[in-house]
Amino acid sequence: MLVFLLRRVMQSGVALxxxxxxxxxxxxxxxxxxxxxxxxxxxxxxxxxATAALGLDRPLWTQYLIFLQKAFSGDFGNxxxxxxxxxxxxxxxxxxxxxxxxxxxVIAIVLxxxxxxxxxxxxxxxxxxxxxxxxxxxxxxxTFWVGLMLIMxxxxxxxxxxxxxxxxxxxxxxxxxxxxxxxxxxxxxxxxLNLALFKISLVIRLTRAGTQEAMLQDYVRFARAKGLKASxxxxxxxxxxxxxxxxxxxxxxLGSLIAFAVVTESIFAWPGMGKLLIESISLLDRPVVVxxxxxxxxxxxxxxxxxxxxxxLLDPRIRLNAAAD
Amino acid sequence: MRKLLDAYSPHFADRLALFALLVLVVAALAxxxxxxxxxxxxxxxxxxxxxxxxxxxxxxxxxxxxxHYWLGSDDQGRDMFSAILYGLRISLTVGLSSTLxxxxxxxxxxxxxxxxxxxxxxxVMRIADIxxxxxxxxxxxxxxxxxxxxxxxxxxxxxxxxWAYYARTARSAALVERNKDYIAAARLLGLSTWRILFRHLxxxxxxxxxxxxxxxxxxxxxxxATLSFLGIGLPITxxxxxxxxxxxxxxxxxxxxxxxxxxxxxxxxxxVSINLVADRLRDVLNPRLQKQ
Numbered sequence: 001m002l003v004f005l006l007r008r009v010m011q012s013g014v015a016l017x018x019x020x021x022x023x024x025x026x027x028x029x030x031x032x033x034x035x036x037x038x039x040x041x042x043x044x045x046x047x048x049x050a051t052a053a054l055g056l057d058r059p060l061w062t063q064y065l066i067f068l069q070k071a072f073s074g075d076f077g078n079x080x081x082x083x084x085x086x087x088x089x090x091x092x093x094x095x096x097x098x099x100x101x102x103x104x105x106v107i108a109i110v111l112x113x114x115x116x117x118x119x120x121x122x123x124x125x126x127x128x129x130x131x132x133x134x135x136x137x138x139x140x141x142x143t144f145w146v147g148l149m150l151i152m153x154x155x156x157x158x159x160x161x162x163x164x165x166x167x168x169x170x171x172x173x174x175x176x177x178x179x180x181x182x183x184x185x186x187x188x189x190x191x192x193l194n195l196a197l198f199k200i201s202l203v204i205r206l207t208r209a210g211t212q213e214a215m216l217q218d219y220v221r222f223a224r225a226k227g228l229k230a231s232x233x234x235x236x237x238x239x240x241x242x243x244x245x246x247x248x249x250x251x252x253x254l255g256s257l258i259a260f261a262v263v264t265e266s267i268f269a270w271p272g273m274g275k276l277l278i279e280s281i282s283l284l285d286r287p288v289v290v291x292x293x294x295x296x297x298x299x300x301x302x303x304x305x306x307x308x309x310x311x312x313l314l315d316p317r318i319r320l321n322a323a324a325d
Numbered sequence: 326m327r328k329l330l331d332a333y334s335p336h337f338a339d340r341l342a343l344f345a346l347l348v349l350v351v352a353a354l355a356x357x358x359x360x361x362x363x364x365x366x367x368x369x370x371x372x373x374x375x376x377x378x379x380x381x382x383x384x385x386x387x388x389x390x391x392x393h394y395w396l397g398s399d400d401q402g403r404d405m406f407s408a409i410l411y412g413l414r415i416s417l418t419v420g421l422s423s424t425l426x427x428x429x430x431x432x433x434x435x436x437x438x439x440x441x442x443x444x445x446x447x448x449v450m451r452i453a454d455i456x457x458x459x460x461x462x463x464x465x466x467x468x469x470x471x472x473x474x475x476x477x478x479x480x481x482x483x484x485x486x487x488w489a490y491y492a493r494t495a496r497s498a499a500l501v502e503r504n505k506d507y508i509a510a511a512r513l514l515g516l517s518t519w520r521i522l523f524r525h526l527x528x529x530x531x532x533x534x535x536x537x538x539x540x541x542x543x544x545x546x547x548x549x550a551t552l553s554f555l556g557i558g559l560p561i562t563x564x565x566x567x568x569x570x571x572x573x574x575x576x577x578x579x580x581x582x583x584x585x586x587x588x589x590x591x592x593x594x595x596x597v598s599i600n601l602v603a604d605r606l607r608d609v610l611n612p613r614l615q616k617q
Binding site: 011014015018019022023025026136137139140141142143144145148149151152155156163255256259260262263266267277278281282289293296297300304 | 451454455458459460462463466467468469470471472543547550551554555556557570574577578579580582585586589592593596597600
């Protein structure tokens with residue numbers, strides 16, 4: 001187990017290093033880093049001072065080490081546009097993104113599992129086929145386009161739901177939250193549904209496949225023979241057995257929800273860190289871009305690591321495989 | 326021809342998808358010939374024809390004279406139908422070229438890894454594993470934030486996102502094939518390694534890769550559209566479908582739906598038809614599913 005853990009931690013470390021090199025090379029080595037890191041309005045004396053202060057007169061690998069050292073302490077410099085620390089800026093926007101991602105996750109579970117169960121229990125019925133057809137659409141339609149269509153129908157044509165912002169928020173443990181006010185709920189519904197679309201399809205497929213497999217097992221036959229109600233067999237016995245793979249996959253998908261939130265936030269003007277990233281890229285606010293990329297990649301690596309470890313605890317076969325190769 | 330179509334699929338929906346895909350590809354190829362207007366020749370545009378709803382017949386003093394705006398016009402007076410045809414061209418070019426590049430690269434690496442094994446295998450697969458643990462959009466965002474905008478740059482980003490899929494698929498196919506008799510025979514004949522790899526091993530590893538790359542073209546087109554919509558993909562001088570949708574977004578909010586809506590429909594048709602055709606290809610190319 002320890003070997004397995006060490007191996008996974010090392011792999012995560014390598015992934016982080018590779019990403020940091022990529023970002024470093026992009027920002028520092030391609031083009032003149034002074035143009036990127038120092039305000040364009042600075043005069044030549046100031047530029048020289050900045051060059052020395054940033055260590056840009058030293059060899060590239062020393063520069064990389066300095067960059068890495070600063071990155072570890074969370075110092076990515078100040079935003080050109082906002083003037084404040086880039087890390088602070090991102091952390092300030094993070095709760096909105098996390099709220100959106102979790103809301104999407106909840107929607108994916110609440111809609112995906114019942115629909116998947118239904119389709120799995122009646123695979124040949126018209127309703128089962130319709131659900132599967134919709135899940136294929138959910139996989140292949142571009143998310144951003146579906147978001148636009150949602151806005152077109154529900155905001156512009158019908159005027160039911162607002163199309164931008166978080167609405168009014170309530171502070172929960174010092175963090176603003178939208179889902180606790182009616183106005184906030186109305187604001188989060190469309191973006192969360194949009195972000196969840198792909199995951200709903202995924203959960204439907206997983207649940208359906210799991211249900212079809214579980215219904216053939218002996219324990220289901222035994223429960224039937226015992227005279228249990230069909231609702232209890234499906235709701236308790238089958239569901240319990242298919243939940244493990246679904247939960248693991250969804251854990252892994254949390255990271256991709258955060259990454260895809262970039263798109264949803266831009267469409268619905270949701271004030272999260274993804275929207276901040278896109279704004280910063282177009283304003284050439286490099287410190288914020290660098291901070292976002294490394295923070296999100298680090299979050300990702302940590303989520304993957306946790307899910308990997310949880311998964312190996314739940315399923316001993318995985319551990320054996322890892323030890324064998 | 327009839328036989329070929331029957332072998333492809335007897336279902337109406339599958340045939341419709343193939344037909345739609347062919348129409349879209351031909352329309353993209355023939356865009357300069359069939360579009361009523363060259364949407365990027367400023368002499369042919371009239372700003373007075375801006376934001377006309379679909380079906381408007383406007384007679385104006387442009388070089389082409391009066392015309393029907395079947396799908397409406399954008400804020401510059403550009404015929405949306407023509408813009409969509411040109412946009413399809415750009416979307417398809419970017420999607421196909423990045424997929425082909427990634428296929429060539431990933432396939433070669435995967436074959437080498439599967440055939441030789443050892444440290445090459447470990448190195449290639451570890452890198453692929455690490456990359457595939459991040460979602461495609463995050464990798465693309467990192468690269469585009471670093472590289473900037475441009476056709477070459479977005480192709481690079483889409484290439485980087487895709488190669489690992491092909492490397493993995495090619496490797497697993499090569500692992501199975503390398504132990505077969507025909508490879509042993511080729512070795513005994515004293516053929517060079519390159520010849521064995523690319524003339525004997527490669528053709529036999531190809532079927533699963535064709536399916537994967539067909540599906541990947543669709544996701545590459547979708548990803549390009551998404552990135553262009555966000556304004557970090559293609560520059561405004563190369564208006565792909567995603568960029569057209571993006572320009573129409575602001576007008577969508579005030580009720581002029583067509584500037585965004587129709588390019589979106591074209592994009593969805595393209596992606597869904599590619600996916601359906603690729604899905605059929607998977608069954609057709611799978612020998613285990615072949616019927617008598």
